[in-house]
Amino acid sequence: MKVSEVVAKADLRSFNEAGDKDIKGVYISDMVSDIIGIKEGNLLVTLQTHKNLIAAANLVDVAAVVFSRGKTPAEDVIALASKAGIRLLGYDGDTWTLAKKLYESGVR
C-alpha cells in the first residue's frame, strides 16, 4: 500500500509532499534509540517531533512518519524531512486510535 492511499483512507493531515513510498509495516515508537533497529519501509508513528527523529528515520528508510495527538513538527524538521524524501503526516487522535484506524484501512 502506498503512503498516498493511507493518507486518504485514514484521513491523515499532510505536512509536506515528499515521496510516495510503499508501506511494508507499521512501527510505533517515541525513542530514537529504538527506531534505529527497524527495517526499511515502515510507517513510523510517533509523538516526538525532534529533528533527530528525522535523522534516524532517514537512516532506516521509513516510508513516512505520522505524528499522533495533534503534534506539529517545526519548519526546520519539515524541511529536513522534505530533503530526505520522507512524508510527514499528522493525526489528531491518540496513538491507539490511529493504530486501529491504520489496521482497518488495510495496513499490515
Add this chain to the structure above:
Amino acid sequence: MTTRSQLANFKKTTDFFKFFIVKRNFPIAFLLYHTVPAGTSKDRVKFAYYECGHRMDVRKADLIKAKGDLTGIYPLVAAAAVKKIPAAFFEGPSLFFGVALRSFFWYIMRPEILKMKTMAKAACQHKWVMTNIRSGYLVIEGCFHCRNRISFFSDEPVPPIDDYQEGEHFWSHLADYQASKFDLKCERCGQEVPLKEVMATMLCMRCNPECGVYQAGSQDRDRKTWVYVALCANTSHATGQCITNEGLRALNEYFNSGFQDPAKKIIVVPCDLRKSVDTCQGIVLADVGLTEMY
C-alpha cells in the same frame, strides 16, 4: 579422501538449483533421487541457490557466491576425513597416543581449515542483521583539567553521574542520553562484527566544507547521499584509534541494503574525520532529555 565437484543443474528440479557432490563417480540423478533429502549421504550433499541457475557466466554476483560455497566445502571434507579414522584408534591403552595424534592432526590442519573458512566468509555477499542489541545510556564526561571529552555506553538501570579521578584526568558527568548498542551478524555466513567502539551515530548537517565528513559526502554528487558519522568513545583520539575498518564496512553494507529509492546512499564514516567537535552541528541519534529507562 572425498572430493567435490560442481555440477550442472538437475533437470528434474528447477533451473535455480546447483548441487555439490562430495563423493565422486556418483551419477547425479541416482544420488539426488535416492539420497536427497533423507539418506545416509545427506551430510555429504550441499545445496546452493543461484538466481542465474547454472549460468554463472551471466551474473557476477552468483560467480562470487559460488566460489564462496565451493571453498566452504573444504572444512566439511576435512571433518569427514577425521570421522573416518576409527574411534578405537583413540581409545583404550593408547588413549594418550590417540589424543596426541588427533591434536597433532588438528594442529597441522587447523590453519588451513581456518584459512578456507576465512576465504569462504570473504567471498560472502553479506546480509547483515542486528544482533546483541542492548539498551542503555550514552554517557558524556568531561575533564576540567585537559578539557577533553569522552563518552561510553552504560547498560546500568541508572546512568553513572559520579565525578572521579583517572590518572591526570578529573572526569565530571556532562550529559547522558538513552541509547542502544548493537553488533552485526551476517545471516548467510554467520560472521559477526562487534561494534563495541561505536557509541552512537550522528547525521552530518554539512556545516563546514573544510570538514572531512562534509567532503566524504561530496564525492558522489549524482546520488542522494547522506553522511552519518560513527562516534567512538574518545573524541580526542589520543590513542590513534577510532572505529575499525571492518565495523565501518559492515555498517555501510547494513544501512545501504533495501532502499526503495535506488538513488539514495548512506555513507558511514569514522568520527576522526571531523574537523572540530566543538563547532560540529551534526545531529546525534540519541534520546535527549530522557533520564530513566523504566
